[in-house]
Structures are given as structure tokens and as C-alpha cells.
Amino acid sequence: MKNVNILKIGSSQKVEKTTDAVPEEKPVQIKLNGKDFVTLLSTPTDTKELAIGFLLTEGLIKNADDIVNLEVSEEKVIIEVRVSRESLQDSPAIITSGCGRGVIFRPLSNETKITVKAKFSSWLISRLMKEFLTYSTRYGVHSAALADSKKGILIFKEDIGRHNAIDKVVGATLLQGIEVANKILLSTGRISSEMVLKSARLGIPILVARSCPTTSAIQLADTAGMTIIGQVKAGSMNVYTHQRRIISNLVERIKEIKETKHAIILAHNYQRGEVQDIADFVGDSLDLSRKAAQTDAKIIVFCGVHFMAETAKILSPDKTVLMPDINAGCPMADMVSVEDLRQTKAEHPDALVVSYVNTHVEVKAESDYCCTSANGVKVINSLSPNQKIIFTPDKYLGDYIIRQTGREMILMPGYCPTHQTITPEGIHQIKKEHPQAKIIVHPECSQGVIAVSDAALSTNGMCRYIKESEATEFIIGTEVGIIHRLKKENPQKQFYPASTRAVCPNMKLTTLEKILFALEDEEPKIEVPHDIAQKAKLAIDRMLAIS
Numbered sequence: 001m002k003n004v005n006i007l008k009i010g011s012s013q014k015v016e017k018t019t020d021a022v023p024e025e026k027p028v029q030i031k032l033n034g035k036d037f038v039t040l041l042s043t044p045t046d047t048k049e050l051a052i053g054f055l056l057t058e059g060l061i062k063n064a065d066d067i068v069n070l071e072v073s074e075e076k077v078i079i080e081v082r083v084s085r086e087s088l089q090d091s092p093a094i095i096t097s098g099c100g101r102g103v104i105f106r107p108l109s110n111e112t113k114i115t116v117k118a119k120f121s122s123w124l125i126s127r128l129m130k131e132f133l134t135y136s137t138r139y140g141v142h143s144a145a146l147a148d149s150k151k152g153i154l155i156f157k158e159d160i161g162r163h164n165a166i167d168k169v170v171g172a173t174l175l176q177g178i179e180v181a182n183k184i185l186l187s188t189g190r191i192s193s194e195m196v197l198k199s200a201r202l203g204i205p206i207l208v209a210r211s212c213p214t215t216s217a218i219q220l221a222d223t224a225g226m227t228i229i230g231q232v233k234a235g236s237m238n239v240y241t242h243q244r245r246i247i248s249n250l251v252e253r254i255k256e257i258k259e260t261k262h263a264i265i266l267a268h269n270y271q272r273g274e275v276q277d278i279a280d281f282v283g284d285s286l287d288l289s290r291k292a293a294q295t296d297a298k299i300i301v302f303c304g305v306h307f308m309a310e311t312a313k314i315l316s317p318d319k320t321v322l323m324p325d326i327n328a329g330c331p332m333a334d335m336v337s338v339e340d341l342r343q344t345k346a347e348h349p350d351a352l353v354v355s356y357v358n359t360h361v362e363v364k365a366e367s368d369y370c371c372t373s374a375n376g377v378k379v380i381n382s383l384s385p386n387q388k389i390i391f392t393p394d395k396y397l398g399d400y401i402i403r404q405t406g407r408e409m410i411l412m413p414g415y416c417p418t419h420q421t422i423t424p425e426g427i428h429q430i431k432k433e434h435p436q437a438k439i440i441v442h443p444e445c446s447q448g449v450i451a452v453s454d455a456a457l458s459t460n461g462m463c464r465y466i467k468e469s470e471a472t473e474f475i476i477g478t479e480v481g482i483i484h485r486l487k488k489e490n491p492q493k494q495f496y497p498a499s500t501r502a503v504c505p506n507m508k509l510t511t512l513e514k515i516l517f518a519l520e521d522e523e524p525k526i527e528v529p530h531d532i533a534q535k536a537k538l539a540i541d542r543m544l545a546i547s
């Protein structure tokens, strides 16, 4: 973007001299085997990707190996490409309907057939389009992106021309050696036949755009085996060709495969609404570990964070425990390592260790008791009054238990970053707007937050309290995902998050797509070494016996 001087005339006729950022347009000259071949008018970024993508999508090269030499000179933006003689064939250029008249150098051969069998859900397409549009930085400039169901947007490029944007993405895909069979190409522009041609040459199975395709685009995509989707807006879309690749009802598909494989889906109260809706059980850490121990299902799909799935595996070692996104960890669990705990134990050899369930299995294996926020007070009260106790890792939950039980404990220094976004000041502000609302918070919150609350409860404890309460308005001091369940169970009551920033990024990693893939592939699996699992189980079993 470049700043230019402008005269700005506002709606109230206010006139001012100012500057405006506008996209740059420069000629990018491509020389082929020493001769001028074509000049593309484009935004002068990613010119290497543009040249390679252009040559591939125009059928002038087949892959990056066809390029013998490539030089980019920044000032002039001249790209010299030497391609082998065999890859050059004479063919008449076709003037297309592209803005400012595009040119097709070589039509698509009849042999181009995309046979990829991968399926994609309509829900994924909507989500990717939404994500794609948030990437766009330049008003009035076209964008294109390569995406997949697991990582979302992988490559994003912009240009003044929609074809150039696609060529840049294609070039980058080639340079990075990305396999395209299970990928999706997104574009902000309308789908013309040359857009289909470019995508088909890359071998991409799906092209998605905001507007509709032309008749020639549909015809070409049909012949080439490509799925084209247009008019993607607020959850709706039109699938024009090869509709077999699109799963229109992801939920039905998950239910079907779940039945066939005799699987059960467990979801924590902080999961996305749509994940909670498909789950067989939604609950807090304690409830979910009980469910995992009781179920006779062969497969448990655990929608939560890593320590929860690990606990399920420890309690059901013979079952397959799947985690739709294995990267969903818990920062609090990461804050106290087994080495830290061993050192504290060495400093207090006569102390028992009570670890919050939000710990890695190695820490549980070094602990005498486990607890959750629902039974922490009960577990500590069950220990003899003079017993010295080390509590790990949550210093806030530990502090809450100390105040509830009157016991002394040695606290380790962990905390939940998500719950720290909730402050007494923030709560006061909401309370001013809703003076009748009851304040319900999680004991992972700080002491100041708990002090201004009406009740500090585990997530299931909150659900029970609110169901039984006569009050109709509640300020919810925990991860915002629980409000989905609260609204479902209490449609007549009002809920206000104590902090809209209380969103646990790890809890949100699980999506419907990932659940489907986990069920289909039976991956990623949770495995816990037998000896560590045995030791950790002792601490968990002691907790379950008490609660």
C-alpha cells in the first residue's frame, strides 16, 4: 500500500486535505527463454510466486522442476524464467472475460480429471470463508487462499487481480511443496472459466468463492472433476458441480459413524456449542472422568484438554481414547513439572501431595490424591487434621480450599490464564448494569473475584446452582463456553459473562470436523505408559472413593 494525497469530503460536507493508503500497481514482466513473454499488472509482492503460479496455471510448465533459472530484480520486477524446450508448445492465446481482458495461453486438456475422493463439510467451507475474509487487509483488493480442514488457512495472498492472487497462491504452494489433494482454494472474485482452469491445473479438488460461477466455469469444472462452490454467505452456499465431495450434514455423519464404531463422545462444559450439542455427555472434569470409567463403549472421543483425555485413558486402559485435537493442552498443567514437584516433596518429606486434576500424568503419579474443583474441599477434609499437605498446581484453587477448610497447605505456583481475565472491577461494572444478577464464579478465579461472588463452584456445580436458583439473571465468572449449556438448560434466564475475554483457546481447538476425522481415522490416540498410569490411577481412585 502507498499513501497518496487526497481531498476528503465527509458526509457532513466537511472537507480536509489528507492521505489515503491505496494498493500499488506495477508491471511484472515475465521473460521466457530470453524473450519477452507477458507483462502482468499486479501488486508487486510475491512476484516469484506469481510468475511460477502463472506459468503453471497457464499450462506452460508442469511443475517447479521445469524452471531452469529464475531471477527477480526488485526495482524493475522482471522475472526471467528458462523452461525446457519440451515444456514449450505453440498454442493460440484466448482473450477471456477477465477484468481488463485476461488471456488464456493454453486450454485445459481433456485428460485433466481430478479424482480426489476426500470429503469436506459445508460447515467447514463456511468457517474457512469467514476466516479467509478476516485475513483481507486491503480494501478493494482481491485475495486467494489455500486451506485445509485441520489447520485452516495455509497460504494467503492478495493482488489487484483475482487471477494474480490465485497464481501467487499456486506459486507458493508449488515452492513449499504442499500436497493439494485434500486442500481447498478460496477466492474473493467471481468464478470464471479461467479461474477453474487455473485451479484444475494445480489439481485442487475444490474452488470456493463468494459470488457465483459462469456457465463456462460450471461446464469446465464438471468435465475436470472439480467441485465449485459459490455464494458462500452466512452459513449458506451453492454447490454447482461434483456435489459428492460435500457433506451437507456433518452432525448426521458423526452420529452415523459413532453408532457403527460403538463410540461415545464426552465434552467438557467449555467446549464450543456445536461440540456440546453432539456429545453424549457434557460435564465437568469429575463427571467426565466418572463417565469414562463407567462407559462400555469401545471408543471414547474426548472433547476437552489433554489431561482430561489422559485421565479417561487411565480409568479405561482397554478403551481407545481419541482426542480430536492433540494440541489442546492446559497451560496451568504445564506450570508445574514433575521435577518441580519432586523438589517440593524433598523440602517437605512428611507432606502428602494432593494434585488438582489439571496436571500431567507424571505429576499425578507423584501424588497421593487427586481432586477436582468439585471435590477439592472434600478431599482435603478427608485427610487427618495434622497432616501436612502440598497442593499443586493451582494456587488460587489451593487458596480457596485453605479458606474453606481452615487447613494450612503448601501451594505450588500454577494458575489458569483464562480465569485471570476475570477481575473484581469487571464484575462490578456488569453488576451496575444488572443489579439483580447473582455472581457465580469458578474457584480457579483470584481471591478478589471469589470475594465479590455469591458462590464459587465447579462448572457442574454452577449448572446445578443456576437450575435450582429462583434468580433469573447471572454473571458467569468462568470460561464463556459454559453459557451455551446454561442457556439450553434455563431458556428463561439471562447470563452475562464476567469477562468476554475468558475464552480458553485450547478448549476451542476441538471442532466438529476434527471429531469426524478422529472417528474416521481412529487417531489421534491417547497412550499412557502402563507403570505411570498405575501410579496415577491410585491418586485418581482415592479421589473417586471420597467423592
Ligand code: 13P
Residues within 6 Å of the ligand: 269, 283, 284, 285, 286, 305, 330, 358, 372, 373, 374, 416, 442, 444, 457, 458, 459, 460
Ligand atoms: P471443572 O469443569 O472441573 O470445574 O474445571 C474447570 C477447568 O478449568 C477445566 O480445565
Ligand code: SF4
Residues within 6 Å of the ligand: 305, 329, 330, 331, 332, 333, 358, 416, 417, 418, 419, 444, 479, 504, 505, 506, 507
Ligand atoms: Fe487449563 Fe484454564 Fe483452559 Fe481449564 S480453562 S483448560 S485450567 S487453561
